[in-house]
Amino acid sequence: MSAAPPPPPVLLDGAGGDTITDVSGDPLDRRSFVLAATGLGASLLIAVLSILPAPFAIGGPGPTFDTLSEVEGVPLVEIEGAPTFPASGELRLTTVSVARGSSSAFTLGRVLRGWADEARYVVPEEEVFGTPDEEEVFEEQSAQAWITSQESATVAALEALDQPVPAELEVAEVIPTSLATGLLEPGDVIVALNGQDVPTFSALADVLADVTPGDDVSVSYVRGGQTAEVAFATLDDGAGGALMGLGIDPGFELPIDVSVQIDSVGGPSAGLMFSLAIMDMLTEADELADARVAGTGTIDASGDVGAIGGIAMKMHGAVDAGADYFLAPADNCGEVIGNVPAGLDVYSVETLDDAYAAIIGIGSGDTDSLQSCRSP
The missing domain is CATH 2.30.42.10 (PDZ domain)
Incomplete structure (x- = not known):
């Protein structure tokens, strides 16, 4: 069977230029031609832009870490100086991952998909990273906040267990x-x-x-x-x-030593989940009873839970990791409402005592007294 002949070419009519005539003699009006040419130009532009690096930063759900788990046989949160007890379930700290167009060379297509995805944000790179000097300062502060949050988490956990820390x-x-x-x-x-x-x-x-x-x-x-x-x-x-x-x-003057086997995370927002892991490990009770809980929030030495950024993305990351429950700082409730992924129960906490009561309630199946974020 022979192949079908190609369609006839389109030719410009030299008589006045008001019409375009194909070889069959059928006229096409100028508007149709302009629309066709414009559409072709736009398609070519999008095609070119879709393969060029875009100067944007894309934030999305980052990896989660179960603070009760082990990494190559070593506890992710390791305690020395006090007896510890086996813990069931999961207490996952959540993170946000940010990619930058200048280093990852993602395309406009990825940027457009990021804009359309409720679990991500897209902003110009400078809004996230600032100038090179500002970025360097931010990275140093983030690393220091990560270390400080671990100390504050330990102090808060001990004092919540009625062990004052001088x-x-x-x-x-x-x-x-x-x-x-x-x-x-x-x-x-x-x-x-x-x-x-x-x-x-x-x-x-x-x-x-x-x-x-x-x-x-x-x-x-x-x-x-x-x-x-x-x-x-x-x-x-x-x-x-x-x-x-x-x-x-x-x-x-800490009576115990706590070390964390994570070196890829910065900032203070994991403090709450560190504190809960320490409390769980230092107590004989099985608080979680195999429940899978994720969360986020800063913690100070007094046990107050503070707001963090990117909570919508962290909730999506929790679902991706298989968590059924999420602990959110009460001051983040405005961002929680309307953004909770399907299948995730979210409880708001103001203090470490609130959070500890929440994991006990979740583990026992008695969550009626726990606080949820509610619309004003």
Whole structure:
């Protein structure tokens, strides 16, 4: 069987240029020709752009890590200095992965797919990474925050288990608006607040929590081996709490050593899941009873859970990893609502105590008392 002949070529008509005539003699109007040519040009442009590197950053769900698991026979979270107990289930920390067009050379097609995917975001590279100098500073801060979050997670976990962690509370900074300016200085060590000894960071926070913003506080401190006392008015933190306007660098005396076998993650947002893993491992109870829980959130030494970025992507990453439950900082509820993937139950937590109660409730199947993010 012979092949069908090719379609006849289209030729421009030289008589006035108002029509295009194919060899069969059928006229085509100029509008049809312009539309056809424009469509062809757009298709060619898209084809070219789709293979050229795009100067965008694409964020999406990153890998998750079960903090109760092992890596080549070594616990991902390893504790020395205290007995540990087997733990069932999963406590997964979640991450966000960011790719950049200048180094990954992804195409416009990938950018367009990222825009259309609710689990991803696409922004110009500079919005994420900034200048080279800014990026270097950010990476250094992220690495330091990763290390600091592990210490804070350990302190918070121990104190939540009623094991106080002694600390030397050294003043690292007096902020310019503080009314302690000229009275306290970096290097001073706070030993008492309003007449109450503060041997731990949480003790300091507890005493300050009873102070009304604007009221005076009396601070006993040690400078150069000498103890002295000053009084000054507190500030308002904007949420009804009192602030001294001091940056405190607590030197913790940890009774245990905790090491983490992850070197590919930065930032402080894994703190909550570290704390829960430590609590689970230090207690005989089987809190999870094989439940698969993921989550995110910063943690400070007082056990307060802080908001993080990219929570929608982290929830999708949790589902991809097989988690059935997710713990979200209460301050992230605005981003949680409307973005929860199918099959995932999300509970909001404000403190480590909330989070620990949540995994116990999940493990026992009693979740009625747990808090969920709700629309205002």
